Amino acid sequence: MTDALFLSSDELADLATPADYVEHVREGYRQRGEGAAAEPRTKLTNADPPGMFTGYLAVLPETGVMGGYTYGAGFGAGDAWFVTPLFDAESGEPLAVLDGASMNPFKTGAAGAVGVDELAREDARSAGIIGSGPQARGQLRAAAAVRDLDRVWVFSPTRENREAFAEEMGEVVDGEVLAVEDSASAVEGADVVITATNATEPVFDGELLEPGTHVTAMGRYHPEKHELDTTAVSRSKYVLDLRARAQKDAGSLMAAVEAGAVGEDHVHAELGEVVAGRAEGRVDDEEITVFDSGGTGIETVAAAQMLYERAHEEGRGTTIEFAPASEALTGR
Template identity: 30%
Template structure:
């Protein structure tokens, strides 16, 4: 039996952002249709100055694929001492009918792609139809990926951006305006940026100053992406009090997502969480219902998103004869 090997360049050439948005919708629907087995992820913390490596597993009944993603991060000496990046990712795909290993692929791009696509999916069902202005708090790689994905599902007329580091903000403005031709306003403060938002995207490391409730305008949709583990936070918990709260996985979000903070402070209860996004996509619960409500999509990321995206890349590779095969099982 032959196993397919796909490197980073292969992966990047095998899928478009609109396809990733489709695979993420597929993942959310499968999750809320009882077609997913997704155990809690396992993390190994290594002695300093090294970081950690996470292992995320998922099985999707719809595509009969089992995925395992290994993601490392926080290895500052890697490049100088070993000639490899400080963070890396690898995905293994197994045919669930036999559990044979069918593909090994680079996973560094997939995490960024499917996280960006998750924000776009939330915009489709939770943002106002007349939303045109985006505010980006944070200007790193994921902030850019969010724009690439959301650009696929709505017309963006203006971006207001803020970052702790002015040089990063200036670089973001140049890059986004060159790539999309969308004007970027470099805000003088976080508050000034947030007050302009039809859609607010937060993609910081989640340990800096918080977006305050008083800055959020009626009708804003918030895409909260930076809080994905205990100890991180981007939003003042008071924002949740009168908002429509939507999670990717409620079990994860109440444990390590942005939703944990208002729960911990008794600002909301679990009964105040409106839905998981898959329930909205399946028509089981409504999305946005008025132009005035504040909506929050709290995403911690799920293994099933890696699964459906990697499976699509694998199918595209087979169809286009891309990659290298090797004999793994004799």
């Protein structure tokens, strides 16, 4: 038998700042750039009741942990539940099982922020956010940890939602946060554009992107749904979290390839390759860059390890026992 910790969402919620998440997720992507193993999500869908069951995995050998993320979304309750197992990469033994609800927007936001830090201009000071849910909030909090944003424009189709976002996030980030009437108003003049939506079609016109803009697109991971149009894709230096997503669920890229706007070789690099210095990031202030962030086990495992260590130090969590397979197979 071996002991592990179960850590509830509430026990994890106050253990780290957005900047802490960014630091650890950046290190996870560096290891990926050096060859650490990670796979895109596997997604299973159910028709009645409608729902999605999905999961993905990563190994961070230098950190000494491995794990993944499994969650169900939709189904009868119409909600989502996130389960994060964390293992010791040396022994293979389980270390913890985390309820991933509270960390979800922060670790995903941190991946987006690493993309911003690597690909946006150093002098980026304004951001346009399309979307107003928890993921949009997580993206903005993390982006504000890597760039001093003095103005943020937010658009979502429901006026009450975008105004509530502007009011709440205006208390969180140093800059002014303004709700705008359409996506064009969020994109025009923005140094950084972040899409965090559940849209099935592109959410802005790629012609509106000014030279030097960086885009983080993180809301869709579906071969037939995409947030970016072919123009935005074709005008950009395109970076994926994992290359294997290019023909699996990177819908914006897949649509652009199908339309003939770009070739299958349009992916410039994985984010980890840029972080590790194995591929160049931005090379001048005129480039348009895109980070297509579909979600991976990299940010999940990196964030889970940080939270586990901090929770362990503070004596949080409930001890649970796991039996090794040798005991189960022998019936001892």
